[in-house]
Structure formats: structure tokens, C-alpha cells
Amino acid sequence: MASNYISITLLESDGSSRTIELPFDYSFDYLKSAIVRVGYFEIDKYALIIDGKQLNLSEQTNFPFLQRLLTNGRKVHIARITMSGKYLFIDYRCF
Numbered sequence: 001m002a003s004n005y006i007s008i009t010l011l012e013s014d015g016s017s018r019t020i021e022l023p024f025d026y027s028f029d030y031l032k033s034a035i036v037r038v039g040y041f042e043i044d045k046y047a048l049i050i051d052g053k054q055l056n057l058s059e060q061t062n063f064p065f066l067q068r069l070l071t072n073g074r075k076v077h078i079a080r081i082t083m084s085g086k087y088l089f090i091d092y093r094c095f
Contacts, residue, residue, distance in 0.1 A: 049077035
């Protein structure tokens with residue numbers, strides 16, 4: 001029996017991971033809420049790193065591109081974005 005969900009593993013810079021499940025027809029808001037449910041509460045301060053591409057979770061404009069990359073069983077890096085003046089710093093340790 002096939003699953004009705006896409007399973008995605010979020011890899012953290014410290015080597016730990018968390019898994020989210022998304023329905024096949026998920027929206028940008030559903031993706032963000034799934035990530036919040038596993039402990040990333042300030043969701044707009046995170047980015048997904050997929051195939052070397054940074055996709056900020058505060059910007060919906062890249063969502064169609066992101067949807068194509070998030071396939072069942074996919075492992076992606078999640079990184080916190082911090083502001084220092086006008087510069088963004090992303091924790092890329094272990095990527």
C-alpha cells in the first residue's frame with residue numbers, strides 16, 4: 001500500500017536530524033507548519049539547503065522550485081539565518 005505522504009529528513013549542522021511528513025499536495029504554509037511542529041519555532045529565520053541552493057523559508061517566491069526538489073525520502077540541510085547589521089550569516093558547518 002502506497003503512502004499518501006512525502007517523508008523529508010532535515011539535517012542539522014550538528015549531525016542530528018528530524019523528519020517531517022507532507023501530503024503530496026502540500027502548500028507553502030503547510031511545509032512551514034510541519035517544520036515548526038518538529039521544533040524550528042522562528043521559521044522565518046531558517047533556510048533549506050538543497051543541492052547547494054539556499055531556499056529561505058521566509059520567501060514563498062521559490063516555493064515551486066522547492067516543491068520539485070522535495071521528493072519522498074529526500075535529505076536536506078536546514079540552517080539558521082542570523083542578522084548582523086545588513087549581512088546574513090548562515091550556519092554551514094558540516095555541509
